[in-house]
Amino acid sequence: MRKQFFLVLVGLLLFSVPLLAQDGSKDAIMGTAHDFSNAGNLTNYGITFTGQNAPQVCALCHIPHADMSNQSPAKTLLWNHQIPAATTYKVYSSPSLKAAPTALNTGNATQLGSEAFYSLACLSCHDGSTAIAAVYRTPDNTALTGTNNMTNLPIGDGPQHLIGQGGDLSQSHPVNFTYDAALVAADTGIWDVGNALNVAVLGTSMVKSVRPTLTVDANGALQQPLLFNNTVQCASCHNPHNDNNADYLRTPVVNSQLCFKCHSTSPTYN
Numbered sequence: 001m002r003k004q005f006f007l008v009l010v011g012l013l014l015f016s017v018p019l020l021a022q023d024g025s026k027d028a029i030m031g032t033a034h035d036f037s038n039a040g041n042l043t044n045y046g047i048t049f050t051g052q053n054a055p056q057v058c059a060l061c062h063i064p065h066a067d068m069s070n071q072s073p074a075k076t077l078l079w080n081h082q083i084p085a086a087t088t089y090k091v092y093s094s095p096s097l098k099a100a101p102t103a104l105n106t107g108n109a110t111q112l113g114s115e116a117f118y119s120l121a122c123l124s125c126h127d128g129s130t131a132i133a134a135v136y137r138t139p140d141n142t143a144l145t146g147t148n149n150m151t152n153l154p155i156g157d158g159p160q161h162l163i164g165q166g167g168d169l170s171q172s173h174p175v176n177f178t179y180d181a182a183l184v185a186a187d188t189g190i191w192d193v194g195n196a197l198n199v200a201v202l203g204t205s206m207v208k209s210v211r212p213t214l215t216v217d218a219n220g221a222l223q224q225p226l227l228f229n230n231t232v233q234c235a236s237c238h239n240p241h242n243d244n245n246a247d248y249l250r251t252p253v254v255n256s257q258l259c260f261k262c263h264s265t266s267p268t269y270n
């Protein structure tokens with residue numbers, strides 16, 4: 001009898017573990033560095049976020065009703081974190097690069113409303129020029145204050161998380177360039193973007209309507225780099241909502257798996 005009970009218990013546990021893991025992946029942002037409802041994070045970042053509708057996880061990045069007085073030029077993603085004043089980021093270049101990255105520019109209306117925003121959004125905090133708590137609109141009846149930016153967080157390793165500081169992205173993996181059949185033809189060392197096993201192409205719509213099968217991990221998280229309107233952006237490698245792979249990576253970089261998703265090591269490389 002006891003043994004049977006034990007077996008049932010083990011069975012229940014085995015059954016519930018994957019369920020828990022699935023739940024966990026849905027809310028994979030909770031408790032990570034990007035969770036602005038986390039009291040420990042708020043202390044680390046020197047942020048006060050209190051009041052009737054506070055704290056909130058998403059509000060520093062997205063807000064359900066964006067502040068119309070700050071929508072010229074218009075931003076996408078119901079974006080709430082203040083975008084730095086007109087800044088052009090120096091881009092990566094090399095003699096062997098076939099791609100042609102376009103410099104990211106926070107003053108460019110087209111970029112703010114399109115795929116480039118999937119990089120500009122990250123830079124709004126990570127270039128260190130703007131306070132983490134600087135938003136266009138605070139949730140109703142809340143106090144949201146704090147002047148620290150990525151360079152001077154009271155606790156934590158902010159400076160290590162600086163990317164694009166001083167408007168310079170030249171020492172970062174190229175972003176904001178088209179990765180299409182023409183690039184694949186020009187550079188034999190990258191995988192064909194048409195192969196859904198390697199890269200999920202979002203096409204003209206930036207909504208992840210199609211989640212290819214075979215590409216989710218045991219937690220249900222998408223395991224591929226993504227292209228936004230056929231371009232590589234910060235969010236191609238990173239998913240700001242999911243830290244399961246560490247560093248918010250869409251694919252773990254352990255054994256450079258992430259790199260192999262796009263780069264091939266065929267003998268004909270370059």
Ligand code: HEC
Pocket residue numbers: 029034035036057058059060061062077118121122208235238239240241
């Ligand atoms: C640290 C900033 C940050 C926080 C916090 C954040 N997001 Fe995002 N979110 C982004 C960025 C950047 C993108 C664009 C990149 C992408 O799609 O992966 C995005 C994209 C999205 C999208 C559109 C694309 C998609 O993945 O479906 C939705 C919907 C979204 N976020 C919802 C949320 C919700 C809901 C929360 C809170 C639970 C949240 N986000 C918290 C930064 C953030």
Ligand code: HEC
Pocket residue numbers: 033034044045060061081118121122123124125126132153155156157158159161234235238239240243246247248
């Ligand atoms: C609202 C501000 C904000 C935005 C927008 C934002 N981040 Fe962050 N991010 C942070 C903060 C704050 C930390 C924690 C820094 C620390 O503790 O030193 C962080 C940490 C990280 C880390 C390190 C995580 C770790 O586990 O160590 C990565 C990687 C990262 N962010 C990538 C991104 C990317 C990519 C985007 C855009 C898709 C983005 N972030 C958008 C504020 C932001």
Ligand code: HEC
Pocket residue numbers: 119122123126160161162163164169172173174175232233234235236237238247249253258
């Ligand atoms: C080609 C993939 C790729 C792209 C594109 C990319 N990153 Fe990363 N990023 C990584 C990897 C991999 C790491 C983990 C670092 C490591 O293991 O050395 C990382 C680490 C980080 C970190 C943590 C600090 C660090 O250096 O470890 C931040 C913050 C970050 N990225 C932000 C960004 C931002 C902002 C952009 C866009 C300007 C971006 N990333 C574009 C792959 C990428």
Ligand code: HEC
Pocket residue numbers: 093094095096097098099100173174179183187190199225226232236237253256258259260261262263
């Ligand atoms: C989303 C797909 C993607 C991922 C993931 C990715 N790359 Fe790239 N990377 C590219 C493309 C496309 C180019 C441009 C190739 C060209 O122009 O010939 C590139 C360019 C580069 C370059 C510059 C090449 C040159 O000729 O100057 C280096 C170096 C590089 N990647 C390294 C890495 C490393 C290391 C990783 C893993 C941490 C990585 N990449 C992950 C797509 C990716």
